[in-house]
Amino acid sequence: MKKLFTTLLIGVVLLFSTTVFAGIKIQSINKNAASIAVTLICEGANPTVSSDDLSYGGETLTDIIDLTYFYQVCCAPGPASAPPDDGSDLLIFLRVNNEEKVDILGSEDNTTAYHGLNIIDSTTPECAVGNMYIKRGGEHVNHFWLINDTITIDVDNQDTASGIFTMILTFVR
DSSP: OHHHHHHHHHHHHHHHHHHHHOEEEEEEEEEOSSEEEEEEEEESSSOEEETTSOEETTEEHHHHTTTEEEEEEEEEEOOTTSOOOTTBEEEEEEEOSSSOEEETBOOSSSSSOSTTTTOBOSSOOEEEEOEEEETTTTEEEEOOOEEOSOEEEEEESOOOTTOEEEEEEEEEO
16 A cells, blocks of 8 residues: 555656646847847647746746747757657747737648648757748748737647757847
8 A cells, every 4th residue: 555655646746747847938038139039948748838928037928029020930859868759840829819819830720830840850950930821812921920919839749748849939120
């Protein structure tokens, strides 16, 4: 009985630690007159976070990037001892009103990645620029999205709980 209790306790602690410490956190922000580069450390299975929930230097990411244009995102694998899954996808949603959102990497249906498809790799850094899907024409065009509301970073198909990668979001003025 004591062995069962100890095993269960260890399992709960491990589950709690991966849940609490996994996610997306700001590592650094570099600003100059022309751009803002936000470096994020991402860890765990399918992390998702709103820019309202990320803060740096007492400001939310939403406030830091307000009224800039999304330029590009680059993802690079973390340490060789904890790589992310190959072929993980990224969607970056911009809230356009209280109920609607759009993937600024060009998803046609807001669930299937387009420019963010397979951007997270276990060995190779990858980058993507902003993209817009034009439904009526059925085509994609590169687009610099004006960031004037909350963005949500959504990673899909990254199922390794210990997987670590870096994401750099670049915004221009």
